[in-house]
Amino acid sequence: MASPETIAKADRFSGGAAWQETRGSGEPALVVRELRKVYDGGTEALKGVSFDMPAGDFLALLGPNGAGKTTVIGILTGLVHKTSGTVAVFGEDIDRNHQAARRHIGVVPQELNFNIFERVIDIVVNQAGYYGIPRSTALPRAERLLEQLSLHDKRNERSRNLSGGMKRRLMIARALIHQPRLLILDEPTAGVDVELRRGMWDFLRQLTAGGTTILMTTHYLEEAEQLARHVAIINRGTIIADGTVKGILSRLHSEVVTVELVEEKAEAAAAVVHAFRPKLVEPGVLDIEIDSKATVGTAVAALEAAGIGVKMVRSKSGRLEEVFMRLTSGGAA
Secondary structure (H helix, E strand, O other): OHHHHHHHHHHHOHHHHOOOOOOOHOOOOOEEEEEEEEEOOOOOEEEEEEEEEEOOEEEEEOOOOOOOHHHHHHHHHOOOOOOEEEEEEEOOOOOOOHHHHHHEEEEEOOOOOOOOOOOOHHHHHHHHHHOOOOOOHHHHHHHHHHHOOOOOOHOEHHHHHHHHHHHHHHHHHHHOOOOOEEEEOOOOOOOOOOHHHHHEEEHHHHHHHHEEEEEEEEEOOHHHHHOEEEEEEEEOOOEEEEEHHHHHOOOOEEEEEEEOOOOHHHHHHHHHHHHHHEEEEEEEEEEEEEHHHHHHHHHHHHHHHOOEEEEEEEEEEEEOEEHHHHHHHHOOO
């Protein structure tokens, strides 16, 4: 039984009834089976892609440029015709029940594609009309979304006057106006500064906590590591890794941690922990490689025994990026 706090979040971010339906049904949000796409000229963009998404999941679809991510998103959203394979969105086949499947999906494309001369509020409300939502319902819903995305004070502005980050948030508001059960984000924070990106992360966390299923593509591997529960890595039209973030990261046989020293004795410290393949970062900081938490203690004990104080030890970000680079470059992770 969900807590009142969780249900309140769902009501706020994705519509209470839709959330309860999603969580209450055991069906997956998305089932992709043997998806193939051959473009005119013979280019095979997808070579039998298969993956599942449970309802309420947050999946990051990762891959280098040209790997097939955009083709997958295009097929899911009806913009690209697949060559073969099947896709079901909450049990609705995209071929047999296209309209029903499409109603479950909200899309935030990579490229900005709204009318720059329209007012912000009108862009969101007019989108609701495509789903048969009356203006009397759409207007207060759009007001709430714009407030949640810190755009309410800009609601009467022409969209061309918004900053790049604001335009990205407007795209999200538009995608959510019909309260979709599956939100697809194609590079949602591209070109957004660090502060705005973190704010969008918080909003997406609240959204998925409220029950919305999210499929995201991103080139920011830290973003995927921070937000996603599951990861699917695609390369040259084939899924080469698929699992939980924790499971994918477990492929690393070692991990890099950063050791911050009390004094600027990084060179002396490196000599003490040479077995951990130290790398000098700056005078009072070095990175070392470990294979378990226990070996962190061993390294710290060796430093302190040598009279070198340790101020802080922290995991180095970018672990998912390391796995990603190994896999997509053809190496074993």
